[in-house]
Amino acid sequence: MPRPCRCRRIRCKPDTNYFKPRGIPLDGLDEVNLTLDELEAVRLADWEGLYQEDAAKKMDISRQTFGNIINSAHKKIADVLLHAKALKIEGGIIKRV
Numbered sequence: 001m002p003r004p005c006r007c008r009r010i011r012c013k014p015d016t017n018y019f020k021p022r023g024i025p026l027d028g029l030d031e032v033n034l035t036l037d038e039l040e041a042v043r044l045a046d047w048e049g050l051y052q053e054d055a056a057k058k059m060d061i062s063r064q065t066f067g068n069i070i071n072s073a074h075k076k077i078a079d080v081l082l083h084a085k086a087l088k089i090e091g092g093i094i095k096r097v
Contacts, residue, residue, distance in 0.1 A: 008069075008092065009060045010040040020086040030085045035092030038073035045070050 020029055037059070044055035056066035080087045 008037040008040070009058065010036055010092075011058075012040055012043050014039060014089050017089040018086065019080075021084045024084060026086065030083070031088055032076050032080050032085050033091065034073060034076050034087055034089050036089065037092040038069055038076070039089055041066060041070040042073050042077070 020026060040059060041055065044050045044058060045052065048055075050058070052066050052070070053063050055070075056063045059066060061069075077087070079085060
């Protein structure tokens with residue numbers, strides 16, 4: 001039986017929670033869900049430029065877990081950009097700070 005997931009601390013709240021390619025009707029798009037903890041990982045690593053160890057401490061998780069989260073987020077974002085899909089930001093096991 002796997003260990004229960006710990007809540008991840010997040011400090012960002014996106015202004016919007018949905019992005020889609022311009023000129024393509026919404027009903028013709030596949031949708032990818034990016035969780036709030038994945039968005040926070042992208043913000044810390046890519047926007048703020050923190051190392052994984054430092055970013056993991058801010059989210060109150062292990063460095064390995066942070067690495068798994070950021071890898072998952074990068075794959076989802078690449079899928080959205082390369083295959084013209086919609087991106088929905090919601091969910092995740094989080095605790096707002």
